[in-house]
Amino acid sequence: MSLLDKQIDAIKEIYSQIKKAGSKIQPVIVGKFALTVYTQGMYPSGNISLLFPDIPLLTKVLKELGYSQMGDFWTRGEIVIEISKKFEIIPTGTFNQIETEGFIMNVVSVEDLLIDMMKQCTAGDETVCDLIKMLIKSYAPALDFHYIFQNLKDKQSVIKFKQFRKETLN
Incomplete structure (x- = not known):
């Protein structure tokens, strides 16, 4: 087991x-x-x-x-x-x-998990950043991006998350 x-x-x-x-x-x-x-x-x-x-x-x-x-x-x-x-x-x-x-x-929720993970990502944890990209790619059709952007706490997180979204969905 x-x-x-x-x-x-x-x-x-x-x-x-x-x-x-x-x-x-x-x-x-x-x-x-x-x-x-x-x-x-x-x-x-x-x-x-x-x-x-x-x-x-x-x-x-x-x-x-x-x-x-x-x-x-x-x-x-x-x-x-x-x-x-x-x-x-x-x-x-x-x-x-x-x-x-x-x-x-x-x-x-995946959205709340991503919001929480962005704190570690913006603090410099590249592994967490990569995991965020993977989750965006895997769950994109089901993600409430509006909710995520509304609840990200700082400008740096919003900018970085928008970048990840653009990278993974294009």
Whole structure:
């Protein structure tokens, strides 16, 4: 069983326990693991980053499932869960429901992922810039470019993203 399969099984287990606890909502996958989902494992991430407003419930579930806490990270074997505190994406951010093996996961939208990645790209991370180009090329017909441009925080990000869009779509 691959690490990705183990990670998906861990997410299924966490979702199941949160549902059993009576929560009407499930965590949203964010960060590099969202990138893993959208690249279908081509970009592997060692950490699963989860965003969930009820942090006490999430930490209780992780403890019950045998995870050990190390700061914002919870580990069990080779599975590492990060409790994300990027709550700024909640008011405007959206998520997609992605089905894998009959199981539905909440994953931050590609647009919000791209907006978040632009911070690292404009800071000089060329690998992230290349990944942004790949995502634009892969998801262009479905991307809400208006939403992306509305939510990019600085002029440099807007200029660079427009450049990437032009490069990848021409």
